[in-house]
Amino acid sequence: MSAPSSDPGSPLTAAPGGRTLTVVLVKAGRTRIRYPAETVRDDGSRVTVRAPWAAPGVRDFGFVRFEPGDVFTEHYWRDRWFAVKEVRTGEGALKGWYCDITRPAVLRGSELLVEDLDLDLWVSADGSAVLRLDEDEFAESGLADRDPEAAGAAVRALDELERLARTEGLAGLLG
Secondary structure, eight states: OOOOOSOTTSTTOOOTTOOEEEEEEEETTEEEEEEEEEEEEEOSSEEEEEEEOOSSSOEEOSSOEEOTTOEEEEEEESSSSEEEEEEEOTTOOEEEEEEEEESOOEEETTEEEEEEEEEEEEEETTSOOEEEEOHHHHHHHTHHHHOHHHHHHHHHHHHHHHHHHHTTOSHHHHO
């Protein structure tokens, strides 16, 4: 990651005393990706970290492109079933928010463990596009049969995020 900027409005500014955590994203019992992220804030309920785009190359979803230089400010909750990732270009322009439906995050030492439950939501920077994603993957995952309580919590979390995105926007949630 680039060195944090000294401008407090910059998308690369870290909180004083921020430490590096390793975000560990698990899906279907397997680690999908691990990457370093700088802690911005931890209030005991929500952990906020900042990291550059961690995957190699460009990922074009059709509605947004994630590419080298993009910066993600990622919000993980210990008591909610989702994570919200604000996506900006390296120059600071907001692309939007990519929301993962997850089990509540667990911080173990310097690792932030996050279990992805397949459902996602994309919200464009201007709020005009709110897209539910990967509902087919979620249905095929078998979670509803294996763990109906978790599946229900996941669907409720997606519904909650979509409602917020379409009414108040996500800024209030992240403020």
